[in-house]
């Protein structure tokens with residue numbers, strides 16, 4: 001990639017602004033225990049590690065630890081694809097209905113590996129799970145699959161309806177919108193660092209967002 005002058009300056013500014021966060025996260029090393037979160041990028045999604053770069057090691061006014069990325073990483077949703085019970089259940093369904101292998105695997109991937117599933121649909125490639133599928137480290141969408149129900153999936157859902165989530169895959173970076181609960185967020189930092197734009201979305205505070213999968 002060609003980095004031109006102004007891009008360089010933007011990166012340097014972001015670097016300086018991020019320095020306190022980086023130093024703070026070193027200080028809170030015990031809260032950061034575990035493998036680093038993934039940092040892949042696809043056309044429409046990015047790894048939780050790229051969001052955690054900023055949304056980590058936060059405390060409220062009275063010192064409660066409210067770090068979004070650290071709280072998320074231990075949830076069932078962060079582990080929805082790694083979950084060995086889930087993988088075993090998909091495998092047993094396929095074993096009992098071998099003629100429906102593709103239908104079953106792609107259906108199960110749609111909620112347990114939603115970023116990879118959505119990206120596979122856009123690329124018009126298979127979203128099957130086993131063999132050379134999404135659980136295989138050599139599959140290009142493997143990092144997106146294993147990040148489970150992640151930041152850029154939930155925060156990009158538009159017009160939620162029960163039983164079905166929709167992500168707007170027509171936008172290009174940095175116009176991909178990340179919906180949040182607050183009005184008028186400061187946008188420039190996040191645009192520069194992640195090529196996603198934070199905006200207010202009323203639907204983020206509605207339980208139907210969760211009902212798209214639950």
Ligand code: HEC
Nearest residue numbers: 083085086089090093104107108110111112163212213214
């Ligand atoms: C529409 C979204 C959706 C689809 C499609 C889906 N799941 Fe799930 N799955 C969920 C949700 C949501 C939960 C969590 C439910 C709860 O605990 O309330 C879940 C939980 C599970 C669990 C329990 C995991 C655990 O460790 O407790 C298993 C097993 C599972 N799903 C298997 C499957 C299989 C097999 C398929 C494909 C046939 C599938 N799922 C397809 C949304 C989905």
Ligand code: HEC
Nearest residue numbers: 048051052055068069072149150151154155180181204205
């Ligand atoms: C299962 C869906 C889901 C996932 C996954 C998710 N979020 Fe959220 N997030 C929400 C919802 C819903 C809210 C709004 C909560 C509220 O209204 O208080 C929110 C709020 C936020 C906010 C607003 C700040 C705040 O403290 O309320 C930020 C920033 C944020 N999320 C970042 C992230 C990051 C970074 C990740 C990944 C590490 C992530 N989210 C993963 C659903 C999700």
Ligand code: HEC
Nearest residue numbers: 050051054151180181182185186189190193194198199200
């Ligand atoms: C360079 C640091 C940085 C990175 C990287 C970053 N953010 Fe943000 N994010 C911010 C800042 C700054 C705000 C605005 C805070 C404010 O206005 O008070 C914000 C706001 C948000 C909000 C709230 C928006 C609202 O209006 O409620 C969400 C949700 C969010 N970010 C999610 C993400 C996700 C998902 C990623 C990964 C793609 C990400 N952020 C990456 C710095 C960052």
Ligand code: HEC
Nearest residue numbers: 076077079080081083086111112114149209210212213214
């Ligand atoms: C893209 C699909 C999707 C969305 C959207 C989603 N979830 Fe989930 N959720 C899942 C799946 C899949 C699981 C089960 C993971 C597993 O056990 O393997 C799950 C599991 C959970 C669990 C654990 C249930 C248990 O039995 O332990 C909770 C709690 C949860 N989700 C809450 C939420 C909330 C709250 C929201 C909305 C802010 C939400 N989910 C949105 C897919 C989703």
